[in-house]
Amino acid sequence: MNPLSLSSPDETLAWITERSSVQIEAARAIAERLRTDPPGDALEVLRAWDDISLELGNCAALASLLANVHPVEQVRSACEDAEAEVDRLVTELSQDRALYDVVSTLDPAEFDPLATRLLEKTLQDFRRSGVDRDDATRARLTEVKERLTQLGQDFSRVIRDDVRTVRVAPERLAGLPEDWLAAHPADEDGLVTVTTDYPDALPVRMFCHDADVRRELTVAFLERGWPATDPMLRELFELRHELATLVGYPDWPSYDAEVKVIGTGEAIPAFIDKIAAAAAGPMASDLEVLTERYHRDRPGAVLTGADTLYYEELVRREHYDVDAQLVRTYFDFGKVRAGLLEVTGRLFGLRYQPVDDASVWHEDVAVYDVHPAVEGARASRLGRIYLDLHPREGKYKHAAQFTLTDGVAGRQLPEGVLVCNFSRGLMEHDHVVTLFHEFGHLLHHVLAGHGEWVRFAGVATEWDFVEAPSQMLEEWAWDADVLATFATDAEDRPIPADLVAKMRAADDFGKGFQARQQMFYAAMSYYFHQERPADLTARMRALQETYAPTPWIEGTHMFANFGHLGGYSSAYYTYMWSLVIAKDLFSRFDHDRLFAQETAQRYRDTILARGGEADAADLVADFLGRPFSFDAYAAWLAGE
Missing domain, CATH: 1.20.1050.40 (Endopeptidase. Chain P; domain 1)
Incomplete structure (x- = not known):
């Protein structure tokens, strides 16, 4: 083929x-x-x-x-x-x-x-x-679905194209890494333009000493899509509710959850509150440390999302001796990409062959054929992958795996595309973890593309399990021995194991903080669909007060660019639901021998290669030897 x-x-x-x-x-x-x-x-x-x-x-x-x-x-x-x-x-x-x-x-x-x-x-x-509904109902369902498709495309397009900028004097960017500053020279007016794209926004929000610059860029980032997407989203929620009720469900979350592991719409807020309760203590501890450091600079001021990334970085540097600017010197993009292929190839018995003459949509795209690691193995080519990893105008702004073709045995090879927006130079370790995560989806797609039925090909599992294999692969981006194989500085010295240990300890700081932030997003995803509020901003503010660790920044409308309201709809809880499963899956690996072939091969064959051939809960039980549980996640969240 x-x-x-x-x-x-x-x-x-x-x-x-x-x-x-x-x-x-x-x-x-x-x-x-x-x-x-x-x-x-x-x-x-x-x-x-x-x-x-x-x-x-x-x-x-x-x-x-x-x-x-x-x-x-x-x-x-x-x-x-x-x-x-x-x-x-x-x-x-x-119909x-x-x-x-x-x-x-x-x-x-x-x-x-x-x-x-x-x-x-x-x-x-x-x-x-709605095939069993009357003609009038089926006709209305057709209208609703067509309009939902249009709304989804419009919402995505606005978010994709709405790149905002701030222009600041160079001296106000003190604290930024030298390579970032070199890539952002002042223009003829003597000002530097900073965009809301991730390679610009993340370093500025993490490292810039000027609080006003951080706030201005944060507000610009949160305001993408506003006000254009507000009426789109309100119509989207109403139409999804109408669709669900037309085919016999009480609401959209009930309709959507029926085909997921969670099973029922009512289980979603119960899960959100369970995670929120488990994270309450760790969040309070994190917030106390973060606020104390913040108040040293701004006594009595209220900590908001405009300053959290910067002060999290300060705490990690001062409490854990981890300097993100030092860490990033070990993560040159080219080395990271090569290391990713070497690590995943070794883990899953794969070999990536560059395809230099493949037609691509942009010169940035790299193409590889995926083969078994052993020459002459039964299947000479398992699939093809495309890596489109840098930002440009008009391109998708986040990170995701896109299907090109679903694989079917004897008919067509699985082909997938990784679409990300990473720096061409040095990377933050957080982005390295993201790259491993998204590549996990790509592996899932290719390895599960050799069955008999297209319906079960690739990442065809329930949507609230999809993230679990990718979340588990993140663990290899945190292991000192693994990182030492590709994370090297300009003198080719590998990242020290003691620095990685400090990075892991520093990463533990903020777990409760981040879990509660995720539950704010999950609650917004659920309640926007369940309640369909007329004032989305007011409801977002109320949910932020209930779940998030920091308060609303006045005048911002983060929901307007929350792209997951399109694809994940009411089910953003799935990221945390999948993480619970991912922590349980990882418990079966020997953490001192992450490349142990017996476990890795069994995981590949039992979880990844099966695609949608069985319910996710059954696939996990086959691998674990028991149903998945909350225990591993709870222990991780508690720092045990």
């Missing part, structure tokens, strides 16, 4: 338009044959339905990727149109009574367990799409 051959950048618009049309029409043709002349063999009916998913998935995946990364706006717009067309067809087919009648009459007694699971999931999809 050969990987997908992309067009050259200047031919992408015509190519993507033609390709999308062909794939959508192919899916329509398969559906028509199923309606009018279905195969006599039940398994072939199921295969035909999966073939529709393959065609539409291939179309939507590429369109979604290029809509977020292609440098030409016209191409991005065309890809958004293709995404919308796929969504319309998915809605149409999922087609004739297709439902064909699939629902299949006898699962004729299937193996995996085909039976596919049939069950397919029938559930039909039901959740």
Whole structure:
């Protein structure tokens, strides 16, 4: 099997338009044959339905990727149109009574367990799409879904394109690393422009001594998307609620949670409050230390999010002898990228072969074919990965793995894309951890791309388990022996083990603080959907007072650029839910022998390679030998 051959950048618009049309029409043709002349063999009916998913998935995946990364706006717009067309067809087919009648009459007694699971999931999809509702309801559902697609695209586009800036005199940037200052010279007016993109914003908020600069940039960062996205989000929440009620659910969180590990909407606030309670003591301890240090500089002032990153860094430097500016000298981007490939290759038995002649959408993109580490192994090529890791205008602003193709045994290779926004020079260790995390999604996608059914390919597990494998891979970015293999300074000296130990101790500071901040985001995600408040700002402020460690910064509207309200909807709790599972998974590894092959191989085969072939809770139980528990997370949070 050969990987997908992309067009050259200047031919992408015509190519993507033609390709999308062909794939959508192919899916329509398969559906028509199923309606009018279905195969006599039940398994072939199921295969035909999966073939529709393959065609539409291939179309939507590429369109979604290029809509977020292609440098030409016209191409991005065309890809958004293709995404919308796929969504319309998915809605149409999922509400087609004739297709439902064909699939629902299949006898699962004729299937193996995996085909039976596919049939069950397919029938559930039909039901959740309203196939059993009357004509008027199905028509309204179609309208709602089309509008939701448009709103989601508009919301993402505004966030992606709304890059704000502050302009300051160079002397006000004292405290910033020398390499950062060198990359940001003053303009003809004698001012330095700082953007809200992460490679600019994070160092300024961490290191700049001028509190007014930190506050100005923080406010600009929090104000992205405001006020444009406020009405979009309110309409989004109302329409999601309407969709859920039209198909028989009391609210959107109930509808959304049904297909997740958590199971019910009511369990979401209970989980949020459980984590908030467990983190209350650690948060108070963290906040006491942080506030005491802050008040040395500003007696009696109220600590806010404009100053937390800076004072967390001060505490780590003064209490734990960890200087982030020293730490970053060990994390040159090129070395980190090479180290990431070496570490994950060694851990999971993989080899990454550069593909220098591959067509890409931008010159920054690096391409690798993924092979088994052992030459001559059964599968000569497991998949292909693309690394698009630096910021540019019009590109997705966060960090994520995008699917290019889902892998299906004997039909097409799994291909995935890592889209991030890292510095080209020295990296903060936090960004190194993020890179390991996101690469975990990419590995999951490739390793789970060799099954029989596209429905279960790649990261096809429940959405509140998706983050767990990536969160666990972060542990390798914290191990001194692992880091020593690639984290070296300008003289090629590896990062000292005692510095890594201090970094880990310093990282323990703030766990309660960060957990409560995450619960604020999770509560906002849930209650915005559950209550659909008319005044999102007021409700955000109230939730921040209840859950967050620091108060609202007056005049800011952080929710307006909280992109997870689009993809994760009411389920942002999943990051912490997954972390609970990740800590339990990691408990099975020997922390002194992180490359022990027996455990790593069993984890790869039991968790990663299975994709969506079983419920996540069952996959985890297979690996752990028991159901997952809260114990490992609770011990970690308590510092035990």
